[in-house]
Amino acid sequence: MIVWDNFFWFTSYILVFTALSAFGAHRIKVLYHFWKHRDDVPVPAYEFKELPFVTVQLPIFNELHVVENLLRTVSALDYPRDRLQIQVLDDSTDETAPHAEKLSADLKAQGFDIEYRHRTNRHGFKAGALDEGMATAKGEYICIFDADFQPAPDYLKQVIHHFSNERVGMVQARWGHLNKDFSLLTKLQALFLDGHLVLEQTARSRHGEFLNFNGTAGIWRRKAIEDGGGWQHDTLTEDLDLSYRAQLRGWKFIYLKDVVVPAELPPDMDGFKSQQHRWTKGSIQVCKKILMDVWRSDIPLRLKIEATSHLTSNFAYLLTLCTLVLMYPANFVMGSSWHKAVFVDVPVFFFASLSVVIFYMTAQGAQQRGGWLKTLPYVPMLLALGIGMSINNGKAVLEALMNQSSEFVRTPKYGVESKAQAAKQRPLYKAGKSIALWIEVLLTGYFGWMIALAAQRGQWGSIPFLLLFLFGFGYVAAGSLMKRFSMAALQAQPVRA
Structure with a gap:
């Protein structure tokens, strides 16, 4: 025995x-x-003579600590105002809503083409907000930023010219880390994320494999969103879901490792757990939804194997x-x-x-x-x-x-980069x-x-x-x-x- x-x-x-x-x-x-493709830096086919119209979507939900900085940063983007629309897609249920609405009104008074949309039902959560925003989005290209992201003024001009290739459906920039040195936890999170953001995304993009939109700090071609079936909310990771659906339709994705958009890492363990739980659960939901479609498609076998490894990781x-x-x-x-x-x-x-x-x-x-x-x-x-x-x-x-x-x-986003800032702030969430x-x-x-x-x-x-x-x-x-x-x-x- x-x-x-x-x-x-x-x-x-x-x-x-x-x-x-x-x-x-x-x-x-x-x-x-x-390492094989480390020097194969993506370059645009050519640069647009006339910059195309871009809609910047800002999906927010109870982001009181960071919404003001978000709107200040986005309004500082170096892009012609007559070619730029900003959408604030607000599902907030706290005092963020009136604050964001006032900030949007102030920018509108300064001449910005900005639309403030407030929902009270949260139907479809983030995916639902993005989808509803598409109804009034004017841009041929859709740029998305989460509330804690701080793009550099030249972000749009660094990224938009990659769409001169008509088969490019999405271009993703790399996340940076505003508060990496806040604590041991944020240092470890940065190490974890950089494995994906520096190595995996770069390797997949440059080796011609499927990669994913990271949910923020990227620009979509509107046609790619629509051709891929639009934003759907039957999973918790709508970004991964749409990424695979669009690429199965033949759209090409590009990852720009050297274009960095800094953002806040969850400064406490519960925030980190919540984020990881959503990402993990959502990825398995997408795996169940998409994996058989991957294997039924006519893409090369090596792409099917890599996609399987990605979705089952x-x-x-x-x-x-x-x-x-x-x-x-x-x-x-x-x-x-x-x-x-x-x-x-x-x-x-x-x-x-x-x-x-x-x-x-x-x-x-x-x-x-x-x-x-x-x-x-x-x-x-x-x-x-x-x-x-x-x-x-x-x-x-x-x-x-x-x-x-x-x-x-x-x-939860707190807008803190140091413990001195954190000590002055009373958590709301x-x-x-x-x-x-x-x-x-x-x-x-x-x-x-x-x-x-x-x-x-x-x-x-x-x-x-x-x-x-x-x-x-x-x-x-x-x-x-x-x-x-x-x-x-x-x-x-x-x-x-």
Whole structure:
């Protein structure tokens, strides 16, 4: 019986970590394509003699802290006023609405072609707001900015000429990070995002593979939106959904790594969790909706394989959850041997762990000389944070698989770049309740017990791996608990003028 138990656990261990290693191997492929095309910078076919008409859409929802800066930044875009329309698509239910309406009226009085639209039903959430805005949008090209983005004055002129190629349907700029140095959490978020924004998007674009509009800081050709079926709201990631539908219709997407639009990273753990939950759940919803269309299409096989890898990548969080179940038997039932170390542990470590380290360090090195070296001290916490988010994001995957609907939860924006600014600001938006937090607390205790057990049995080699789980769940849980305690303390204090 013990032999069969060992066989079961060993087989399960192999299957789960082989799947995780496959995702790791894909990162190596992305790295190869990035370096292969690192000098293939996209250039326009030609520059427009007369600049085309552009509509800038600004979808907002309860963005009191950042809406004024958004409108100030967008109104400073260096583009002919007679070729530019601004749409403020406001679904706010708080004091943002009257404030945004007044700001819009002020800009209109200054001669800007600006339209303020306020909805009270939030039908379709962000996708619904964008879709309704299309009815009165005047532009041949549609530019979209979320509330916390701050485009440079020359943004439109840097991007618009790429549409001189009539098959280009969307051009995406890279996100920057306004508050990267705010805290350890924002530093880690920037590292995570740069893996996608610097490496994946660049590699896919320059290698001729499907990529996605990132929801903001990009410009669409109106015809591509319409030909792709328009904005639909049956998923939480309408940007990814429309991206695939448009590219399956033959539209080409371009990614401009060197055009950077800075934005705010969620400064607290609950905001980060909320954002990750929405992105993860939405991507699986799009996978269910689009993947079969990808395989039924006549695009080349290599594009189908890459699209499959892209759309299924968040299943890795479910595999990480499986490791939680396998952790005890893998270390204390199966035991250890040189066979397992050579044929299982070493390959798994390389593809599932070391590939992650190389991937994110390369993303920083590609941005600045010595960037990879500056990243090195954060690598253990980067791995730990990925593990710690597995409950939150694994829950999102399961909800998508079970067709459990949920509303589009905005990521709170505070307009803070330093702790001095944060200390002066009273948060307006509360964190939601989640059972995932208490599971993270329990898992922190569980892995503390596992480490003690490993030390008692002299299995010192497993302790560094277990420490990643301990610190990951502990850090994520502590971040959420601290937010709740600070909110409770603030609610107990009188508001000072």
